[in-house]
Amino acid sequence: MSENSSGSQHEQxxxxxxxxSPLTYLAILIALLCATxxxxxxxxxxxxxxxxxxxxxxxxxxxxALAIACTKMxxxxxxxxxxxxxxxxxxxxxxxxxxxxxxxxxxxxxxxxSRAWGRx
Amino acid sequence: MASGAVAEAHHEHPPYQRHHFETVDQxxxxxxxxxxxxxxxxxxxxxGLFTSYLIMRNWYYPAFVEGSHQLSIxxxxxNTAVLIISSFTMAMGVWSAEMRRKGLLVFFLxxxxxxxxxxxxxxxxxxxxxxxxxxxxxxxxxxxxxxxxASDPEVYKEYHDKPLQPDMAQKTEMYFFLYFAMxxxxxxxxxxxxxxxxxxxxxxxxxxxxxxHVTFVxxxxxxxxxxxxxxxxxxxxxxxxxxx
Numbered sequence: 001m002s003e004n005s006s007g008s009q010h011e012q013x014x015x016x017x018x019x020x021s022p023l024t025y026l027a028i029l030i031a032l033l034c035a036t037x038x039x040x041x042x043x044x045x046x047x048x049x050x051x052x053x054x055x056x057x058x059x060x061x062x063x064x065a066l067a068i069a070c071t072k073m074x075x076x077x078x079x080x081x082x083x084x085x086x087x088x089x090x091x092x093x094x095x096x097x098x099x100x101x102x103x104x105x106x107x108x109x110x111x112x113x114s115r116a117w118g119r120x
Numbered sequence: 121m122a123s124g125a126v127a128e129a130h131h132e133h134p135p136y137q138r139h140h141f142e143t144v145d146q147x148x149x150x151x152x153x154x155x156x157x158x159x160x161x162x163x164x165x166x167x168g169l170f171t172s173y174l175i176m177r178n179w180y181y182p183a184f185v186e187g188s189h190q191l192s193i194x195x196x197x198x199n200t201a202v203l204i205i206s207s208f209t210m211a212m213g214v215w216s217a218e219m220r221r222k223g224l225l226v227f228f229l230x231x232x233x234x235x236x237x238x239x240x241x242x243x244x245x246x247x248x249x250x251x252x253x254x255x256x257x258x259x260x261x262x263x264x265x266x267x268x269x270a271s272d273p274e275v276y277k278e279y280h281d282k283p284l285q286p287d288m289a290q291k292t293e294m295y296f297f298l299y300f301a302m303x304x305x306x307x308x309x310x311x312x313x314x315x316x317x318x319x320x321x322x323x324x325x326x327x328x329x330x331x332x333h334v335t336f337v338x339x340x341x342x343x344x345x346x347x348x349x350x351x352x353x354x355x356x357x358x359x360x361x362x363x364x
Contacts, residue, residue, distance in 0.1 A: 017145065019218045020211075029208040036200050036355075040193065043360035061364075065356035072352045080211045080345045082338075087149060090156055097160035101167050105174070112175050 018085035028079045032072055039068040136333035148335050155339040159346050166350055169302050173357060176298060180291040182284055186266050187295030188361035189279045190255060192246060196359035199242045200351065206235035207348040210341050217337040222330040225337070229321045232344070236314040243307055250296065257297040263289040279363075299358055306354060309347045316340060 047060035078084040083094055134144060141147035177184045213228035253272075254262035265272040266289040269281040284292070320340060323329065329337050 017148065017218075019215065022212060022215055025208055025211045025215070029204065032204045032207075033201060036197065036204065039356055039360065040197050043193075043356070043363040046364040061360075061362065062356075065360055066353075069353050069356050073349045076207065076345050076349055076352070080207055080348075081342055086152070089149075089153060093153065093156045093160065097156075097163050100160075101163050104164075104167065105171050108171055109174065112178075 018082070020079060020082060020085065024079060028075050031075055035068050035072050039065055042068070134332060136328075136331070136335075144332065148338075151335050151339060152342075155342050159342060162346060166302075166305070169298070169305065170353070170357075173298050173302065176294050177361075180288065180294060183266070183288050183291035184295045185362045186269070186279075186281050186284060187292040187299070188359065189275050189281060189363075190250075190253070190265065191299075191359050192249075193359055193363065195242050195246050196355055199239055200355045202235050202239050202242065203348050203351050206232050206239070207345050209235065210344045214334065214338050214341045217324075217329045217334045220330045220332070222324065222327055225330060226321060226324050229317060229324055233314060233317045233321060236310055236317065240307060240310055240314075243303065247300075250300075255292075255296050257293045257300065261293050261296075263292055266292050302354055302358065306347065306350050309350070313340075313344055313347055316343075 042064055043061065045061075047064060049060060050058040052058055077094065083090060133139075137144050137147055141150065209228045209231040213225055213232060216225035216228055250256055253265065254260050255265070263284075263286075265275065266281075266284045267286065268283055269276050269279075275281070283289075317340075320329070320337065324337075
């Protein structure tokens with residue numbers, strides 16, 4: 001087997017290493033700092049609540065705070081952690097991790113919410 | 121070539137490439153994948169803490185609100201900014217290693233190191249205040265700030281919290297237990313990260329990471345950003361409960 005043929009085979013299979021520019025990093029930094037200021041500011045405003053059913057109320061403040069935190073996390077994962085430029089295997093691994101995490105939390109919470117329904 | 125068989129068995133490669141990898145790229149992808157698998161176990165580890173927080177917060181919401189009012193929003197926000205900036209300098213460190221610029225790499229690793237220490241410094245100011253006010257769970261825990269909020273004028277003048285019933289006031293200890301467990305576990309990750317950074321600064325000065333060997337810097341960066349993400353969630357969950 002010659003060196004050339006095995007070399008070109010690898011070029012096809014493997015992912016080219018992408019270098020993210022400092023300007024992208026700077027833009028993400030500014031976005032993250034703005035989001036931090038936004039989430040701190042939003043916590044001083046009463047965003048109200050939604051009475052879904054007796055004994056079941058959804059407060060909007062934590063929902064907004066978590067939505068901002070999730071946005072920040074997505075920016076960090078995609079750009080600082082280079083997942084946007086990573087092979088599909090990495091993308092799949094990250095998504096599988098969050099899927100299992102949410103499934104575990106979700107199933108635990110269905111149990112806790114339904115056992116003492118309305119009693120707390 | 122006469123030595124063809126030997127060359128194939130032991131072909132030329134950079135010193136940082138392990139023998140069992142065929143190319144540097146393959147080594148990078150494999151170790152990067154392994155690092156992500158480690159981070160998934162870390163998600164599950166912190167996930168347990170976040171789940172218990174979610175359940176306790178739903179059960180003892182008034183205790184969590186008044187416990188949260190004891191935290192300094194100024195120090196919490198400052199620490200979030202410090203950590204986000206340290207993530208940026210770490211990302212710039214990875215870029216410096218990729219561009220093979222040794223001086224810049226050492227500079228960015230040092231800035232990240234200092235910002236990490238600054239985070240722990242601010243955290244220790246906050247921990248000390250909790251210690252002084254007997255808000256560390258255990259034998260010396262005191263719920264007096266929650267049974268009689270007016271006895272704690274600094275917090276009272278801002279939030280005018282109502283006195284909690286004795287059983288609910290006792291549950292503030294659960295809030296502080298989770299506060300110390302979650303931020304403590306996060307701080308432990310910071311301490312481990314800062315220690316590895318110290319080692320990396322030493323190695324970077326020798327030029328180890330600026331010869332094309334970015335794998336270690338890149339994978340450490342993933343760890344550092346992960347610790348940043350954990351804080352991104354701890355900050356709103358612990359500091360920003362019902363501030364209005």
